[in-house]
Amino acid sequence: MALLEISNVTRRFGDFTAVNDVSLNIEAGEFFTLLGPSGCGKTTLLRMIAGFDAPDAGRIVVDGKDMTGIPPEARNIHTVFQSYALFPHMTVEQNIAFPLKMANVDASQIGKRVEEALEDVRLTGMGRRYPSELSGGQKQRVAVARALINRPKLLLLDEPLAALDAKLKESVQLELIGLQKEIGVTFVYVTHDQSEALALSHRIAVMNLGRVEQVDEPSKIYGFPRNRFVADFIGQCNLLEGEIGACEGDRMAVNLTGVGEVTALNVESDDPGLKGVLALRPEKVVIGRDLPESADFNRFSGKVHDFLYLGDVTVYIVELAGGMRIEALLPNSAAGRTKFFEAGDQVQVGWRYDAGHFLND
Amino acid sequence: MAAKLNRLHKWLIGGPPLAYLLVFFAAPVLIMVVASFRFPGEFGGLSPIFSEETGKLDLTTESYERFFSDFLYTELFLKSFAYAAVTTVICLLIAYPLAMLIARSPRKHRDLLVLLVILPFWSNFLIRVYAWMIILGPQSVFVRALNYGIGLVGLEPVSLLYTPFAVIVGLVYVHLPFMVLPLYANLEKHDPALLDAAQDLGANAWRRFWRVTFPLSLPGVYAGAALVFIPALGIFAIPDILGGTEGIMIGNVIKQQFLDTRDWPFGSVLSMVLTVMAIAIAGLAAFVGRRQRT
Numbered sequence: 025m026a027l028l029e030i031s032n033v034t035r036r037f038g039d040f041t042a043v044n045d046v047s048l049n050i051e052a053g054e055f056f057t058l059l060g061p062s063g064c065g066k067t068t069l070l071r072m073i074a075g076f077d078a079p080d081a082g083r084i085v086v087d088g089k090d091m092t093g094i095p096p097e098a099r100n101i102h103t104v105f106q107s108y109a110l111f112p113h114m115t116v117e118q119n120i121a122f123p124l125k126m127a128n129v130d131a132s133q134i135g136k137r138v139e140e141a142l143e144d145v146r147l148t149g150m151g152r153r154y155p156s157e158l159s160g161g162q163k164q165r166v167a168v169a170r171a172l173i174n175r176p177k178l179l180l181l182d183e184p185l186a187a188l189d190a191k192l193k194e195s196v197q198l199e200l201i202g203l204q205k206e207i208g209v210t211f212v213y214v215t216h217d218q219s220e221a222l223a224l225s226h227r228i229a230v231m232n233l234g235r236v237e238q239v240d241e242p243s244k245i246y247g248f249p250r251n252r253f254v255a256d257f258i259g260q261c262n263l264l265e266g267e268i269g270a271c272e273g274d275r276m277a278v279n280l281t282g283v284g285e286v287t288a289l290n291v292e293s294d295d296p297g298l299k300g301v302l303a304l305r306p307e308k309v310v311i312g313r314d315l316p317e318s319a320d321f322n323r324f325s326g327k328v329h330d331f332l333y334l335g336d337v338t339v340y341i342v343e344l345a346g347g348m349r350i351e352a353l354l355p356n357s358a359a360g361r362t363k364f365f366e367a368g369d370q371v372q373v374g375w376r377y378d379a380g381h382f383l384n385d
Numbered sequence: 386m387a388a389k390l391n392r393l394h395k396w397l398i399g400g401p402p403l404a405y406l407l408v409f410f411a412a413p414v415l416i417m418v419v420a421s422f423r424f425p426g427e428f429g430g431l432s433p434i435f436s437e438e439t440g441k442l443d444l445t446t447e448s449y450e451r452f453f454s455d456f457l458y459t460e461l462f463l464k465s466f467a468y469a470a471v472t473t474v475i476c477l478l479i480a481y482p483l484a485m486l487i488a489r490s491p492r493k494h495r496d497l498l499v500l501l502v503i504l505p506f507w508s509n510f511l512i513r514v515y516a517w518m519i520i521l522g523p524q525s526v527f528v529r530a531l532n533y534g535i536g537l538v539g540l541e542p543v544s545l546l547y548t549p550f551a552v553i554v555g556l557v558y559v560h561l562p563f564m565v566l567p568l569y570a571n572l573e574k575h576d577p578a579l580l581d582a583a584q585d586l587g588a589n590a591w592r593r594f595w596r597v598t599f600p601l602s603l604p605g606v607y608a609g610a611a612l613v614f615i616p617a618l619g620i621f622a623i624p625d626i627l628g629g630t631e632g633i634m635i636g637n638v639i640k641q642q643f644l645d646t647r648d649w650p651f652g653s654v655l656s657m658v659l660t661v662m663a664i665a666i667a668g669l670a671a672f673v674g675r676r677q678r679t
Contacts, residue, residue, distance in 0.1 A: 076581060076584075076585075095584070096581075096584045096585050097584050097585070097586075097588055097589055102585055103581075103582070103585045105578050105581065105582055107576070107578050109578040109579050109581065109582035110582075111579060111582075111596075111597060112579075112601070113601055122583070122586055122596075123586040123587050126586055126587030126588050126592065127587055170586065171585075
């Protein structure tokens, strides 16, 4: 039995359906992420799990117990808020001790447990400070320590890294993963940042317009997006318009509009004639002056339209004969050379047949 | 050059309020301090500050001696203090829920509600106090209904006007907006996420109020308390109109000294004591308020 069962949950605000018939099972000890653009319903779903909002239909069960009608203060679920919501009139110690006091924990124990919690988040000696005297990263750690101190069944995190700068984010991500592993509390994490979701999660639910589009491990979400939205939302992706031709074994022919036939991985044996897109990650597209010919390899000639030099990699935008554009990503790892092609150069692009897969509309 | 300009700007901005304070606060207080050490004039007012016979400064501590030797005046101060304190507490009890209601109502309604709170200021202060004279008077529907009601349970009819009760009603009524506004200004700024966090971490409504909302609102409470307590301490019009002989406050005595008895030095002494008290209380409120973190 899953720790958190969300069954057919729907939430409407007037005419707007924020969460539309969502069902999810989240296992104990899991780091689960709700990922989606703003307005996709992820925060509404989180607020319903916390108890601040109630579903119009469906139910939420935690550890076998139906949460309907149970107010947030009576749920053994804590939240790390986006703004951290630290109490400004309390010291770090008092903030962290707050849930213990609310649970009427014996005063003699509180001091010791707060001390341990401070140690866990590397804030020893900061207990007497006020939140206004802390940096963004420290505030975030206090918020996490406060939410974890009385070991909730479930920790909800609402974009807890959004307020941190890019450099700090990475180290905080590693800390979060370590902390989650160490204490084994189930995390439900909300974010709109796909790289955050890929880096942190055991599983990700990609949401759009109130619905769950795909639930999978990060590598599956990235490598095998189920539909156009997921492919486009997670990372960069070439989405090449076309329709299915003949299918045979693990291969299918796809007729790309204005370009010609290519071979793609056949996953679900779709019917010929179906229209859709071929999803192709830029890092799987090879670019060169003369690419070898092979049956496993789709190859086209084109011209470099433009390129983006990003330091570690260069993204080339190659225009094929029919006008279709393909992005190819090339690592800048060759010694002594910073880039290989200029805009206007005649090049060839190609990809292995199993690099692309077809998503019907 | 830039430094000079900067200094000029400072004076342009800081100058007018400073001049205002000098002319309308420092100067009158100074005049009052001097007056409190002078002799009363033969026909009221003040006697000349330089003696007509000797030509020397003619000052005395006689009025202060009178104040400290007659316990009556200290008693009056204590009574006024009690009136002002009770008024402040009642105002706080009424204003807090009201301010909270306004602060938590939808944004588009808030301005209207605040307008309703300050609406009484649009009519004359004395007229509003006279209105209470009618409401609390023996002929009013309210008092007649009250007396009918308590008559049914066998009690003697009461008269409300010209009692300490009437004074408190008047004081609370007049000062209530001064408590509501600073409280509202404070409560409106509270981050609602803090209450969500408190609830999420296990606090019920009662604990959310006492552990989060109230401590964070203390600067507003101190500001409102100072704005109610200090004017209430020195007021004379309300006890004059509603209080009768029993409900007299120190403000009435000061007014009497200047207008009726025409003993200006003694009136100045009483004013001095009142001013010192007011400054001490405002200072205390500011001190306690600053120690609170917001």
